[in-house]
Amino acid sequence: MQSTRHSLPQLLGEARRWFEEGLLAALEAAGAVPVSPTQAQLFAVLDDQGTTVSELARRMGVTRQTAHQAVHGLVATGLLEQVPDSASARQRLIRRTQEGERAHRQAAVILERLEEQLAERIGQKAVDALRAALEVPWGRPPSLSPK
Template sequence: MHPTRRNLPQLLGEARRWFDEALLAALDEADATPVSPTQLQLFTVLDEQGTTVSELARRMGVTRQTAHQAVHGLMRSGLLEQVPDPASARQRLIRRTPEGERAHSRAESLLEALEERLADRLGREAVDALRAALEEPWGPPPSVAVPTQR
């Protein structure tokens, strides 16, 4: 019997969890401000100039309420702040505080170190090829017909 072949989204999800778990463990070891996996994901989709909660929720693929809870937890930790949106009097932008910028910079350095560890395990060529494939523009999601059952 052949083992079930996992699909690409499953493999990409497992790869993402590998990085997230290693990053969270490294931050914990460094006595950094504790963050949840959802809060960590929020940091990765936040624009430098700030992002609305609705846009954060869309980018994360979560409800607005979930994004809102993550934002407020990070605001209580002093990593994020809310500021008026210069483009709309009705909206507010979420952005990093100076402490949030330091935390983001620390996380970026840790991710670079993790990528090097991965290159040690899989080989530099494999990691560079993976990066190159993921950086290519994929275009909009295609329309694919659902296969009929036999």
């Protein structure tokens, strides 16, 4: 008989998708510029002062090409801009435009409301415990050999 128990990575992925779907639906209902899940993730890992495409790709766990495509889509909508990196003549930083900052603040409010909804569904203690567990530094992944 096959186990119906989901792995922790599967559960974390489903939880992330719950927030992502709620965020994108609320943004669409508010008439915001439509963004893809990858573009929304890019916004979440972008530093306020700007971030290189290579660093965005690393943080998102995607290829540079995928990050580059997401950036170009968001630049085309006016939510992001590319500016020279003062630390490197070869690099460009990706940062939010004024409209991108407004959208980022709007998304933060929506995510707070989603967290409140989650607390109503599973209880504030469970949400607090989940947050506390996820905020503890895990360190680097161990090197395990298969049994």
